[in-house]
Amino acid sequence: MSLGTRNALLALAITVAIIGTIVAAINHLDRQRIAELDAIQSQLATDTLSVETQFALLENAPCADLTAGTDLTSEVSSLGDRLGIAESRLGSDNPEVLRLKKQYTLLQIRDYILTQRIADTCDIEPVTALYFYSNEAGACESCDRASYALSYLRQTYPQLRVYTFDYNLDLGALKTLIAVEKVEERFPAFVIEGERSYGFTDVETFQELFPKGLFATTTATSTKAKR
């Protein structure tokens, strides 16, 4: 066998080996990401417990002691981001991703209910937005734009609480929330201050759905108007 032929075959084997190593490394990283999701799960459990505890405390504690402590922790906010990345890397049908997404959805629903309870009990009115999207192909053309606009608003106005839900997630609590809020299967769907709206055109129009006070003040909540 000539030197050229030998090297050509050897080079092919080495190249395939390099490519195989790269593919294996990427798979390993993805597995590590799944392992990292376990940490997310642990964080989710802690935060869920925290919300439950806050519920219990609410029974006896004065409002003044509670209103400052009902935000989801910053870790949980980043959990949402990590889940989003994990979903895009591993696929939205990955069982591990789906399981965590359901837990995260539950945590959001619990936090939303707690926020509503505090609002009723302590006579304050937090600015909340429920956002429903769909991952199904062709179901929501403007969901990416809506998500981006909500990220911008949430980062710019920290007092705004945004709860994001995959409308098609197979989770009983979510289906109940959808039924309670009477959210139709049109996307993107929003429930802002109890008002339902559908579709997204631009940020300016979208901002009109929020109470004007949100963009004028930096306080986390506003005093509920006398009824």
Add this chain to the structure above:
Amino acid sequence: MSLEILAYPFLFLGLYFEVFMLLTFLSGPAKDRRLRVPGLNTPKVAIIVPCWNEENTIDGTVQSLLALDYPQEKLQIILVNDGSTDNTKTVMGSYQGNLQITIVHKENGGKHTAINRGIEIATDAEFVGCLDADSFVAPDALREMISCFEDPKVAAATPAMSVFQPKNLLEQMQNTEYIVGIAARHALSAVNGIYVTPGPFSFYRRSVIEELGGFRHAHQAEDMEMALRIQRAGYEIENAPRSRVYTKVPRSVPKLIKQRTRWTTGFLRNVMTDYRDLVGNPKYGILGLMVLPLGFVAIVGGAFLFIVALASFVLTLMQRYSLTEGIPLSYTLLPRFSVEWFYLPMTFLLLTSIVVGILSVSLVLIGRHVSNTPAKVILGIIGYTFIYAFIAPFWLIRAMYDVLTGKRRAWR
């Protein structure tokens, strides 16, 4: 389907070729070539310098030839003025009376005619070399070169070419590219895969030129055509990795594009027409099965990938605009970095590109090492990696356009 996937076949082939080059570099025959020392044998040689409007550089070129470490009586220098319209004739005239130098003036007929005239004159030379009039040789370059011809099957030999005093970024980038070329030619010589004998200081066995005929116009790529003709005839082309020659290169992007368009069209036209039978032909070994096909793939693939990348970029830009429309730039342009590995976009494309990049840098370092070429490669590597990729597609696309439409361009 992501457009990224279109890059995979080209990345695979690029990686494969680099691995092949490195393997061949490490092989025994390549090592033997590196260990080869110039012998005491000093056959008669003639060096032809074809000139067309080279008044500024011809003097330096001749001076470097006169400084060659070689017996004067064995070295004939033939300056062929190919109908220059500048002061080249006068500069050449200053060497009138030098017994080593023969001066010829002729009507302009193209570089190949100038070389052929020189070959006609060099009747008693065993080896004939060419040196472009904008290139300069190191004193030991000729002895290194002659040592390649011990085997009678060797019909030609190529030098280690780099850029003469590279200053600006474009020259540094080209120097890095030339140094990769040194490594490539050195490795390919071990498997007789060289497909071009460049104008600056390539040498030929005169008897083989007599047998095969002189240089041809060959779509402005006479050096490539001669190399392919030698290969087709079953001879070998060697490389002298320490035979250093320094050449001037384009100092502006338009001139570089013009030069490279000429080279690329020359390759395409020769390989697609007169030498098509070599491509994919096992008879020609690595040259036929790997070098020529991959050269073709590199041209087409380079242009194709650039167009795909450009389309992908425009598409992303449009999507980004649509996504961020109405959102203040202060938020949109705010970089969001995270050191957490969780967020690192470790994609197949990225990791493969990193491996290809590392191997490319290895080839640069090998080229510099085997030729002892003094070069500041870091700046060149940075420029080569990040700027060349944006310039090269222009000459690739332009060359393909010229070939497809039959358009012919002037040399300069």
